[in-house]
Structures are given as structure tokens and as C-alpha cells.
Amino acid sequence: MAGIKFNHIKKSYGNNALTVKDFHLDVPDKEFLVLVGPSGCGKSTTLRMIAGLEEISEGELFIGDRMVNDVAPKDRDIAMVFQNYALYPHMNVYDNMAFGLKLRKFSKTEINKRVKEAAKILDIDHLLDRKPKALSGGQRQRVALGRAIVREPQVFLMDEPLSNLDAKLRVQMRTEISKLHKRLETTIVYVTHDQTEAMTMGDRIVVMYDGIVQQVATPQEIYNYPANRFVAGFIGSPAMNFLNGSLIEDNQSLYFKNDSISIQIPEGKAKILRAQNYVGQEVIFGIRPEDIHDELIFLESAPKATFTSTIDVAENMGSELYLYLNTGENNITARVKGRSELKRGQNVKLAFDMNKCHFFDAKSEVAIR
Amino acid sequence: MSNDFELLVQKINEILHQQGELSSNHHSLEPGTSIVGPKSMITFALNHQTCLAYPVESVSGPIAQFISLLITMNEKATDQHSKHESFLLKAINEPYTPGLKAELEILGYSTDLTYLPLLINFDDPEQEWRAIVDDYFAKQFISAITNGTGYYLISLKEFSIDLEDKKAIEELGIGLVEILREEGFDKMTLSFTEPVNTIKDWKSSFGQAETIMRAGQFFHPEERIFFTWNTPLEVMLFNLPKEDRRSFIQYVLGAKENDTFDSEMYRTLKVFLQENLNISETARKLFIHRNTLIYRLEKFTAETGRDIRNGNEAFLVYLALLLEKGLQQSD
Numbered sequence: 001m002a003g004i005k006f007n008h009i010k011k012s013y014g015n016n017a018l019t020v021k022d023f024h025l026d027v028p029d030k031e032f033l034v035l036v037g038p039s040g041c042g043k044s045t046t047l048r049m050i051a052g053l054e055e056i057s058e059g060e061l062f063i064g065d066r067m068v069n070d071v072a073p074k075d076r077d078i079a080m081v082f083q084n085y086a087l088y089p090h091m092n093v094y095d096n097m098a099f100g101l102k103l104r105k106f107s108k109t110e111i112n113k114r115v116k117e118a119a120k121i122l123d124i125d126h127l128l129d130r131k132p133k134a135l136s137g138g139q140r141q142r143v144a145l146g147r148a149i150v151r152e153p154q155v156f157l158m159d160e161p162l163s164n165l166d167a168k169l170r171v172q173m174r175t176e177i178s179k180l181h182k183r184l185e186t187t188i189v190y191v192t193h194d195q196t197e198a199m200t201m202g203d204r205i206v207v208m209y210d211g212i213v214q215q216v217a218t219p220q221e222i223y224n225y226p227a228n229r230f231v232a233g234f235i236g237s238p239a240m241n242f243l244n245g246s247l248i249e250d251n252q253s254l255y256f257k258n259d260s261i262s263i264q265i266p267e268g269k270a271k272i273l274r275a276q277n278y279v280g281q282e283v284i285f286g287i288r289p290e291d292i293h294d295e296l297i298f299l300e301s302a303p304k305a306t307f308t309s310t311i312d313v314a315e316n317m318g319s320e321l322y323l324y325l326n327t328g329e330n331n332i333t334a335r336v337k338g339r340s341e342l343k344r345g346q347n348v349k350l351a352f353d354m355n356k357c358h359f360f361d362a363k364s365e366v367a368i369r
Numbered sequence: 370m371s372n373d374f375e376l377l378v379q380k381i382n383e384i385l386h387q388q389g390e391l392s393s394n395h396h397s398l399e400p401g402t403s404i405v406g407p408k409s410m411i412t413f414a415l416n417h418q419t420c421l422a423y424p425v426e427s428v429s430g431p432i433a434q435f436i437s438l439l440i441t442m443n444e445k446a447t448d449q450h451s452k453h454e455s456f457l458l459k460a461i462n463e464p465y466t467p468g469l470k471a472e473l474e475i476l477g478y479s480t481d482l483t484y485l486p487l488l489i490n491f492d493d494p495e496q497e498w499r500a501i502v503d504d505y506f507a508k509q510f511i512s513a514i515t516n517g518t519g520y521y522l523i524s525l526k527e528f529s530i531d532l533e534d535k536k537a538i539e540e541l542g543i544g545l546v547e548i549l550r551e552e553g554f555d556k557m558t559l560s561f562t563e564p565v566n567t568i569k570d571w572k573s574s575f576g577q578a579e580t581i582m583r584a585g586q587f588f589h590p591e592e593r594i595f596f597t598w599n600t601p602l603e604v605m606l607f608n609l610p611k612e613d614r615r616s617f618i619q620y621v622l623g624a625k626e627n628d629t630f631d632s633e634m635y636r637t638l639k640v641f642l643q644e645n646l647n648i649s650e651t652a653r654k655l656f657i658h659r660n661t662l663i664y665r666l667e668k669f670t671a672e673t674g675r676d677i678r679n680g681n682e683a684f685l686v687y688l689a690l691l692l693e694k695g696l697q698q699s700d
Contacts, residue, residue, distance in 0.1 A: 013591065017632070038656035040636050053555035073553030080551050086544035089528060090507035099504065100552065133529065147551065193656060210633070233658055242658075 001186055002064030002077075002154040003029040004050060009059035011045055011211075019045050021211045023059070027189065032181050034202030035191045037234070042211040043191045047157050050189060052076050063155060079148035083160040085141045087132040093119075094128040097146045111150075118149040121183065138169045145177075149184070156188045162197065174200055195235050199223070207231045229365035232286050232358060238322060238333045241292075243285045244362065247278050255304075256285045256359075260328035264304035266354045273359060276368060284365065286358035289322070292334035294342065298351040306351045314344050323348070452476065457513040457520055460568060461575040469568050478511060483532055483566040484522035487542075488578035491517040492556035501552055505545050520575060525564065532564045535598055546593050558582055559594045580604055588695040606692055614692045621689035623673055634669055635690040637662070638677065642687055646680055 004027040011020040020042040027033050035043040048054040049061060052073035061068055068076050087096045094115055101111045119125040122142040132140060141161065148156060161177070162170045178201050181188050192198055198205045199219040207214045207222065207230075215227040226232035232240045245258030247265075254270035256263045263285075265273065273279065293299075299306055309325040309332065316338065323334040323342060334350055342348055359368040453476055460469050470480050491498055499514065502521070510523040530537045542561050549557060560582040562574045577597055584607035585595035606614070637655060644650040652662040669686075670676050677683040 039654075040632065048555075051550070052553065053550055073555065076553075082547040082550070084540065084543050084547055086547035086551075088505055088507075088548065089541070089544075091504070103500065103552065234656065239658065 001029050003027050003031070003187060004155060004189070005060075005062040006046075007060040007062070009046070009049060009056055009061060011042070011049060011054060011057050017211075018057075019211050020049070023213060025206065025213070025216060027187060029187055030185050032178070032188045032190065032201060032203045033206065034198040034204070035189065035206045035208060036193065036195060036198035037208035037214075038193060040210075041208040043193075043206075043208050044159055046208070047159055047189060047191045050076075050155070051078055051080055051157050077154045079151045079153040079156055081144055081148050081156070081158045081161045083163045085137075085144035085161070085164070087140060087143055087147075089132055092129050092131055093124060093135070093143050093146075096132070096143055097150050100147060101150055114150040114152070115146075118146045121149065121180070122146050137165055138173065141165060141169075141173060145180070149180075154187065156184075156186055158188065158190045160192055161190075163192070163194070170197075177201065195237065199235065205235075207234060209234070225367070225369070226358065227367055229284055229286065229360045229367075232360070232367070236288055238289045238335065240286045240288050240358070241330070241332045242360075243287075243330045243332075244282065245285060246282050247273055247280065249279050253304075254279065256283070258330070260330065261307050262304075263307070263352060263354065264302075265357075269354070269357070269359070273368060278359070278368060282362040283368070284360040284362055286360060287352050288356065289333045289335035291353040291356040292332070292336070293351050293353060294334070294336045294340055294348060298353065299349060302351050302354060305354045306349055308347060308349045311342060311344050311346050311348055314342055323350075325350075453511055454513040457511050457522065457571075458515070460571045461513075461520060462572070465569045465572065473568060480568065481566075482524055482526060483564045484511075485525050485532075485538065485564045486562045486571070486574045486578055487519075487521040487523060488560045488575060488582060489519040489521065490558045490582060491519070491554070493517065493554065498549060498552075498554050498557070501549055501554070502545065505548060522565075522571070535596070538564075539596060539599075542594050542596070555593070557593060558586055560585065560596070561594075562597045580607070583607065588691060602688075602691070606688070606695070609692075611696075614696060618689045618693050618696070621673075621675065621685050622693070631690065632694075634665070635687075635694060637665060638683060638687045638690065641666075641677070642683055646678065646683060 006023045006025045006027075009020060009023040010018055012018045023042075023046055035046060037043050045054055049056050050063070052068065052071065056069050063076060063078070088099060091099065097115045097118060098111045101114065106114075115128075116125065119128055122145060124139060124142050124146065127135065127139060127143075132143070135143065144161070158177075162173050165173060174197060177188075177190075190197075190201060199222075202219060204216060205219055205222050206216045209230050215222060215231045217225075217227075222231060222235050226235065226240075229242065233242065243256075243258060243261065245256050245261065248255045248257050254265045254273060256265055273283075307327060309327045311323050312326050312331075313322075313324040315322040315324075319338045321336050321338055321340050321342060323336060325332045325334060325348070336342070336350075360366060361368060456472055456476055460473075473480055489498075489502065496514065496517075499519070502519065506521070506523050507527060509527050510521045512522075513520045525532065528541070530541065532538075538561060542559060546557075546559060549555070560578045562577045562581070565571060565574050581595045581597055581600050581604060584603040585592060585600055587607055588603045589595075609617075637651070640654050641651045644654060648662055649659055652659040655662065657665075666677055670678075673686070675682045675686050677686050
């Protein structure tokens with residue numbers, strides 16, 4: 001078992017701009033680290049640099065105490081799991097799991113012991129004689145995990161391992177991989193574009209965009225205190241609402257205003273914005289859909305944080321209702337309780353929970369705290 | 370111990386008459402390990418084929434005959450393999466003659482089978498990847514390996530794959546890439562062409578595989594696998610003269626041509642075209658807000674005068690960016 005240390009890692013291809021820009025992070029032993037971001041953000045490239053499948057253009061990479069920049073992939077003591085859960089088509093499950101060990105010239109007894117143990121952990125010991133084509137998607141994924149487990153590596157690297165599974169199976173395998181992590185007590189670096197996987201599986205999440213680490217934190221911190229507008233918009237579904245406007249001082253109270261909205265900012269947040277000289281400046285106001293309410297208690301307790309709008313679309317999800325609202329300048333999504341009787345075309349008055357709102361610098365898009 | 374090994378090598382070379390390339394794992398024995406007795410067999414490789422042998426103390430009489438037998442078997446296997454290799458190389462490099470079909474039958478292959486051509490290029494002088502490819506396709510192929518290049522004609526009979534099902538063939542190929550990566554190999558490129566059912570097509574098929582590989586590596590060096598049916602555009606653009614490529618980029622992108630390759634816009638446009646210019650779907654696929662996408666497209670239009678919300682313009686810009694991507698990587 002080992003941790004990973006990224007020391008100012010950079011990656012570029014040929015003369016092109018950097019694909020990964022200054023990745024600097026310590027991953028402690030046994031951590032489940034999730035790299036998340038949209039396509040092309042550099043997350044898979046980072047994973048492949050750990051595996052040794054991509055050369056590191058600049059910086060140092062350590063697995064445990066060993067610098068591995070020049071260590072061949074097969075000597076790095078890592079195991080990878082990919083999204084297509086590739087298996088040898090003609091080999092049965094046992095041989096598929098044993099093959100990597102045979103290549104490494106392990107004894108038959110040791111191979112047998114490891115394959116049987118891994119099969120038991122993954123609950124596939126009854127499938128050892130089956131060929132891949134006789135397995136379901138989920139079973140194939142378990143065998144692919146088994147191929148990695150038998151190696152007993154210091155680090156597991158997983159590149160979108162669930163993205164080819166159907167939604168139901170994905171949820172099930174998500175839980176199983178988390179359980180597996182607890183049981184194996186090994187460092188896992190997991191790449192996904194799915195924010196739900198990131199939020200539910202990671203001890204810590206690294207949000208990447210355009211080759212840059214945007215934020216590294218626990219799922220809770222990322223959700224509640226996003227470092228910038230990108231992180232705020234990427235994590236959370238439906239995504240956070242963003243409104244452009246200015247901060248105006250009026251009768252000793254601070255307001256966020258644009259052409260269609262005027263909201264009073266609570267004193268605690270106003271103090272921070274004043275201290276950082278944002279009064280009179282343009283900012284981005286961010287609020288999550290679940291922090292917009294239609295209940296009377298909110299409307300009455302914060303009358304200066306309300307707005308009225310027409311419902312463009314109302315999506316009933318059962319336990320909750322998604323309202324897509326048109327406020328003229330901005331589109332707003334609200335997530336209200338499912339029992340709400342609101343319908344398309346109706347005018348509705350809603351209140352922002354201003355204690356949960358976020359402000360971002362209009363130019364740098366960095367969170368103002 | 371090393372003295373024993375030298376004597377063993379000398380003895381084997383006597384039998385071999387100095388033919389072939391000899392190596393051994395003898396040096397990997399721990400000091401003090403017995404090399405005599407029932408466990409005294411050690412392995413050596415001859416022309417990359419593993420053989421077994423006894424240590425020098427035992428090399429006499431029947432044991433010498435045993436070694437001799439092993440070597441003969443190895444030579445026969447190597448000879449048989451090289452016959453198949455030279456046949457395949459002839460079939461893909463020389464013009465077709467009817468004699469080739471008869472030759473294929475003599476070698477024990479069915480002339481009625483459909484084969485899937487695969488070209489592999491590896492930067493691995495040790496050729497350790499060969500064992501993985503052999504097992505992945507369960508040795509159901511004719512192959513020829515020259516340096517780092519492997520030509521394979523895979524018999525799909527055993528794979529239960531519908532030859533019309535391109536997705537299944539892609540999965541098979543991508544599976545091999547993933548398995549190779551799991552084992553730590555990545556410096557490779559694979560290209561698959563359409564399945565062939567007559568020996569007449571072997572030559573043109575491997576010619577195509579080579580072109581696809583070159584074009585694929587030129588435009589997408591980050592990718593490891595290419596298929597004929599996914600790369601027609603790349604092949605066509607690859608065949609354009611360099612100056613024509615430059616003038617097309619200049620014509621389409623104007624002032625933006627000299628900037629660093631805009632990988633973000635390239636990705637955006639690729640998805641935008643795939644999604645039939647649908648803003649919401651493209652934004653969803655790219656995991657960006659709809660407004661961010663609109664802003665990105667409008668900014669590009671303002672800089673180039675190309676309205677990429679119009680299908681024709683979007684396609685022209687995509688072609689220009691693809692050409693620029695290839696050119697910048699090759700410069």
C-alpha cells in the first residue's frame with residue numbers, strides 16, 4: 001500500500017498547449033481520490049501519467065517513496081481498470097483473472113490462492129468456469145476488477161469503470177467499489193465525468209477543468225464551498241443558478257441587482273463583500289435550485305429576497321418538482337417540494353435562501369469569501 | 370554456477386552448430402540453489418522459443434539426446450512459423466496470383482473463411498506484447514511480425530461476431546488495447562480494416578491499414594486504435610498536399626490561424642456536429658452550461674466571421690481545426 005505525491009506535474013503533447021498544468025497534490029495511503037471534470041479536462045491524462053502510460057513533461061511523481069517518472073508501467077506496482085472491462089474472449093473467468101500473474105511468473109499455488117480469494121471477495125466464485133460471453137455486464141465488470149485485485153497492487157487506477165453499465169447497475173457497482181475500497185484498504189485513484197460518482201465515492205474530489213485543478217476537497221466542502229463558478233456549476237444537479245448583476249448600497253443595506261431582480265444580502269455576507277471592496281462592482285450571484293423556496297415561511301421571513309416569475313416548464317420528479325423559470329434576463333431553476341401544485345404558465349413568487357447563496361468575482365469567477 | 374552455465378551454453382551450441390540466438394534464465398537462480406536432481410531443469414530460450422534443459426553435469430547420453438530432440442522440435446516449430454510468416458508477407462506485399470490460394474490451403478488454412486485484418490505497431494523491441502495478442506485471439510490467426518510491426522489476419526469464426534457489426538469489432542479491438550494497457554503496454558498503434566473474405570483483398574486491405582494508421586497518428590496521436598470506417602475524413606485530409614492544408618486553414622480561420630491550436634473549440638465543434646447543432650444536447654455532452662456554450666460559439670464567430678451555428682460553416686471550421694491539429698503536431 002502506498003500514497004501518491006504529485007510534485008508540480010505538467011503534460012503537453014508536441015508543440016501544443018499544456019494538457020495538464022501544474023498538478024500538485026499529496027494523496028495519502030488508502031485514500032479514495034476521485035478526479036472529476038468534463039471531457040478534455042486532463043483527468044484521464046493525469047491517471048495515465050500515474051500508470052506510466054503517458055510520459056510526464058515536467059515535475060516528479062512518487063508512488064510511496066519511489067520516484068516513478070522513469071519506471072516502466074509494469075514495474076510501478078499499480079493495477080488499472082478501464083471502462084470497457086476488457087477480458088480475454090476465449091478464456092474462462094479463472095484464466096482471465098490468472099493471466100496477469102502467469103505473465104509475471106507467479107507459482108501455480110499462489111495464482112490459485114489469489115484468484116480464489118478475489119473471486120470470493122467479488123462474489124464470482126461460482127462463475128470461474130464461465131467464458132466472458134456467458135456473463136452479464138455487471139459480472140464482466142467484477143471479473144475486470146478481479147484481474148486487478150489479484151495483483152495486490154499498491155495503487156488501483158480506475159478510468160471511468162462504470163460508464164458502460166446501465167443506470168441501475170452503475171448505482172449498485174458504485175456501492176460495491178466503495179465497499180471494496182474499505183475491505184482492501186488500498187489507495188484508489190478514480191476518474192469519472194459523473195459528479196454523482198465523485199460525490200458518493202470519493203474521500204476527496206479533485207475537480208479539473210482545462211488541465212487545471214480547480215479545487216481539491218471533500219465532497220461536502222466542494223458542494224457547500226465551491227472555489228469558483230466552474231466548480232459551483234459542475235457539481236450539483238440541477239446545476240447552480242448564476243445571475244450577473246451589481247452590488248448596490250441602499251439605506252445601509254447591500255443589494256444584488258440586475259434589470260429583473262433586486263435582492264437584499266444578509267449582513268454577514270454583506271460584510272465580507274464590503275470588506276473586499278465589491279460595493280458598486282459587478283459580481284456573479286449563485287444559488288442552488290434547492291435553496292429557492294415557494295413555502296410561505298420563506299416568503300414571509302425574507303420579503304426582500306423574493307422574486308416573481310412565470311413557470312416555463314414544471315417537471316414533477318415525484319418527491320420534488322423542478323421549476324424552470326424565466327426572469328427576463330436570466331433563466332432560473334428551482335427545486336421545490338413535490339407536493340407543490342405549481343404548473344406551467346403560472347406566475348409564482350419564490351424566495352432565495354440568502355444564507356446559502358454564493359458570490360463570485362465577475363472577471364476571475366473565483367468565489368468571494 | 371556461472372561456469373556451469375557457460376559449459377551448458379557451449380554444449381548446446383555444439384549441438385546447435387552455433388545456430389540461433391541463445392539466452393537463459395539460469396542467472397536468476399538464487400546462490401546456493403541446487404541445480405542437480407529432479408528439480409535441476411532450467412529453461413533457456415532459442416529464437417524466443419522457450420526450451421528446457423538439464424545442467425551440464427547431466428548433459429550426456431540420453432539427456433544430450435533429449436536436448437537435441439527439444440532443439441529439433443524448436444527448429445521445426447520455428448520453420449513452420451516462418452513459412453506462415455513468409456506466406457503472409459508475400460500475400461500482402463506482392464501482386465495476387467492464383468497460386469497464393471493453393472499455397473494457403475497447403476499451409477492448412479481454409480480459403481472460405483473471412484478474416485479480420487489487424488495491423489499493430491509497437492515500440493517494444495522485446496516483443497513481450499506478442500504473448501498477450503496471441504492469447505487474446507486464442508492463436509486463431511495468421512501473422513507476420515517484422516521488427517515492431519505485426520500483421521494479423523484473425524479468424525473470427527470462434528468469436529461469434531457478426532462481421533457486419535462494426536461496434537462488436539470495435540469492442541474487440543478496444544478490449545485488446547485495454548488489456549495491453551493493463552499489462553503496462555501503451556506505445557502502440559492498432560488499425561483494423563473491413564473483414565476480407567478473399568485472399569485477393571489482403572494486399573489492399575493492409576495497404577489501407579497502413580494509411581489509416583499514418584493518418585490516425587497524424588491527426589490523433591493521443592489515440593491508440595483506428596478503424597477504416599471511422600477515419601475516412603482523416604485519410605482524405607492526410608492525402609492533401611501540406612500547402613493546400615495551410616491555405617484551407619487560412620481561408621477558413623483567417624486571423625485566428627496563427628494562434629495556438631484551439632483544442633477546446635475543436636472538441637466543442639466535434640460534439641456540436643455530432644449532436645446535429647443542438648445547443649442543449651451539446652452543452653449536456655460537454656458538461657457545460659448552455660449559456661457558456663452560446664458564449665463560446667458567439668466569441669468564435671466574432672473573431673473569425675464564421676457563424677458556426679450554421680451547419681456548413683461549422684463543418685468548414687471543424688475541418689480547418691482538424692487540419693490545424695495535425696499540422697501543429699507534426700511541425
